[in-house]
Amino acid sequence: MVEENESRVLRRRRLVRVVTRRLSFRATLFGAGTLAGIVLGWMLANYSEGIPVRAATSPATGEDIATLRTELEQLKTLVPDQAHAMQDVGYHFGNLWFAAQHQNWPLADFYLAETRSHLKWGVRIRPVRQTKAGDIDLNGILEAVDNSLLSAVKEAIDKKDLEQFTQAYRQTLEGCYACHKASEKPFLRPQVPKTPTVHIMNLDPAAEWPQ
Numbered sequence: 001m002v003e004e005n006e007s008r009v010l011r012r013r014r015l016v017r018v019v020t021r022r023l024s025f026r027a028t029l030f031g032a033g034t035l036a037g038i039v040l041g042w043m044l045a046n047y048s049e050g051i052p053v054r055a056a057t058s059p060a061t062g063e064d065i066a067t068l069r070t071e072l073e074q075l076k077t078l079v080p081d082q083a084h085a086m087q088d089v090g091y092h093f094g095n096l097w098f099a100a101q102h103q104n105w106p107l108a109d110f111y112l113a114e115t116r117s118h119l120k121w122g123v124r125i126r127p128v129r130q131t132k133a134g135d136i137d138l139n140g141i142l143e144a145v146d147n148s149l150l151s152a153v154k155e156a157i158d159k160k161d162l163e164q165f166t167q168a169y170r171q172t173l174e175g176c177y178a179c180h181k182a183s184e185k186p187f188l189r190p191q192v193p194k195t196p197t198v199h200i201m202n203l204d205p206a207a208e209w210p211q
């Protein structure tokens with residue numbers, strides 16, 4: 001019985017961990033931060049590591065777990081979808097082009113890092129896609145893109161080499177497209193952007209205002 005209770009507690013903790021991880025994906029984007037915060041706060045207060053006392057005195061009932069499952073499902077609906085994360089990728093990767101054209105290398109470095117982390121986020125949201133050709137492991141594709149193509153972009157930025165950057169950037173776009181095709185979305189064909197999406201950021205590395 002004690003063991004069974006313990007395994008329930010462990011299961012609940014795992015659920016909380018899943019929820020916590022999902023929430024860290026900027027649930028606030030949806031203006032739902034407050035709601036999520038309240039729910040999460042409640043869950044943590046009840047189920048976090050620090051409350052074995054409560055867990056020991058009132059073991060989880062089937063009802064508790066059912067409630068938790070319902071809440072987990074609700075929280076899942078607040079998590080942005082893969083297309084949303086990808087839109088961010090498009091934003092960061094697009095701005096990266098212009099930061100580099102302005103030879104604003106620190107800003108380029110920032111946009112590259114954001115591109116990489118948002119790609120990872122997107123793939124975490126949905127790591128496997130079902131296609132006619134079978135299940136596609138997006139993680140594997142992303143790893144390949146990240147380790148080779150995006151690493152080459154990083155190298156060019158570190159070297160402040162615009163020519164190498166341009167080549168690596170274009171090659172990465174081919175990598176982006178390879179994954180879109182594998183995901184049966186060949187109509188998502190990226191291009192070198194014509195105008196930056198960001199307007200509020202000054203791309204000029206020699207800008208003097210604001211100080």
Ligand code: HEC
Pocket residue numbers: 081082083084086087089090093115119123129138139141142145172173175176177179180183185188190
């Ligand atoms: C590991 C696979 C993978 C890689 C790598 C990838 N994408 Fe995507 N991307 C997807 C999938 C899958 C979708 C469609 C998501 C959906 O429909 O829910 C998508 C959609 C998009 C969208 C459309 C979002 C929208 O709703 O308008 C953009 C923009 C985008 N990707 C940009 C990029 C760029 C830029 C890169 C490369 C830097 C890239 N993607 C690399 C898998 C990938």
